[in-house]
Amino acid sequence: MLSDKIFPLQLRFINNQAYIPCETKMFSSATEIISVDGEPIGKIKEKLFGYLPSDGKIQTEKYWEMNNGDNPFFILYYLIYGQNSSFNVSYKTKTGKIESTVINADNFKNLECFPKPVAIDKYLLLDYKQNSTAILTIKTFNEDFLKISNEDFASFLNKSFREINQKGIKTLIIDLRNNSGGQDVFGSLLYSYLTDKPFSYYASIESVSKKFTASDHPNLAVQKPNKNNFKNTVLFLINGKSFSTTAEFCSIAKSNKRGMFTGEETGGGYYGNISGERATIILPNSKIKINIPLDKYVMAVQKAKYKDRGIIPEYVILPTIDDIIQNKDVQLNAVLKLATRK
Numbered sequence: 001m002l003s004d005k006i007f008p009l010q011l012r013f014i015n016n017q018a019y020i021p022c023e024t025k026m027f028s029s030a031t032e033i034i035s036v037d038g039e040p041i042g043k044i045k046e047k048l049f050g051y052l053p054s055d056g057k058i059q060t061e062k063y064w065e066m067n068n069g070d071n072p073f074f075i076l077y078y079l080i081y082g083q084n085s086s087f088n089v090s091y092k093t094k095t096g097k098i099e100s101t102v103i104n105a106d107n108f109k110n111l112e113c114f115p116k117p118v119a120i121d122k123y124l125l126l127d128y129k130q131n132s133t134a135i136l137t138i139k140t141f142n143e144d145f146l147k148i149s150n151e152d153f154a155s156f157l158n159k160s161f162r163e164i165n166q167k168g169i170k171t172l173i174i175d176l177r178n179n180s181g182g183q184d185v186f187g188s189l190l191y192s193y194l195t196d197k198p199f200s201y202y203a204s205i206e207s208v209s210k211k212f213t214a215s216d217h218p219n220l221a222v223q224k225p226n227k228n229n230f231k232n233t234v235l236f237l238i239n240g241k242s243f244s245t246t247a248e249f250c251s252i253a254k255s256n257k258r259g260m261f262t263g264e265e266t267g268g269g270y271y272g273n274i275s276g277e278r279a280t281i282i283l284p285n286s287k288i289k290i291n292i293p294l295d296k297y298v299m300a301v302q303k304a305k306y307k308d309r310g311i312i313p314e315y316v317i318l319p320t321i322d323d324i325i326q327n328k329d330v331q332l333n334a335v336l337k338l339a340t341r342k
Helices: 041-049 060-067 073-081 143-148 153-166 184-192 245-255 321-325 330-341
Strands: 012-014 017-019 032-036 086-092 098-104 124-129 133-138 171-175 202-206 233-238 260-263 272-282 289-299
Touching: 012 060, 012 321, 017 032, 017 041, 032 041, 041 060, 041 073, 060 073, 124 153, 133 153, 133 330, 153 184, 171 330, 184 245, 233 245, 233 330, 245 260, 245 272, 245 289, 260 330
Parallel strands: 133 171, 171 233, 233 260
Antiparallel strands: 012 017, 032 086, 086 098, 124 133, 202 289, 272 289
């Protein structure tokens, strides 16, 4: 593909609209793309979404994959629509004027608006704001990542919550955005700091051949609250990349009404997931490798409105294209404002 000609722009999708998220040779940043080769961008999005996996009917992780993830728009468009030498593009300027132009296909090396990778030095952070507010940022539950950054999850939580309680913090914001998961037990450990009562975490884990017990997985046992548990207000900040262990933790917190959820729907499902051990097969002709998860995880949660969705925030905060271009964290800013009202 590196030598093939592709659509030369990586677009940013927000709902059924798509924007150019940077200054390019032909377009100003925030230009809205209306159609490509006569097909409305909303229909293009729906077609590409059909090739992206999801938990149930969750859409937020699909947006993440197409905007920032491993399956960006320019790759999907090339794979689904094929190679073209040029594209007839209809677009809307910042003044609202509708115009059209032809842009030539180009090599990958000349792609414009490619998402810049974010360097992470620390995955676990604790910060304090005015009005007795603390922000606990957990960017991963993955122990392998934490080893690289020389961080210990259990020690971090113990120190952080002891400090939070000593400072008399009234509102705790837990930022779980872009946390794609990791160790199962880290989710239950985190929730043990948010309750003063014993709680159930997994309702069951089973495969086609086995029903697991607490001796197989500690999250199947009744969990005990931590002695340094936080009893005041909690605000959770989530998005479409909040997945796996992160979604599991959020479903327990949501089911137990531990605090308000803000941001965007999690990419992981509310009721559980299929994960754990995997079987790997390689298709004989294409040689494509397929990993098939074997274990069904069911969360110990109350019934929700939807059976096939993630954790849906009570307070949805969706950045605009201008917020994204200006690198404004409007989600965190909005949650900080909520914290002042508590």
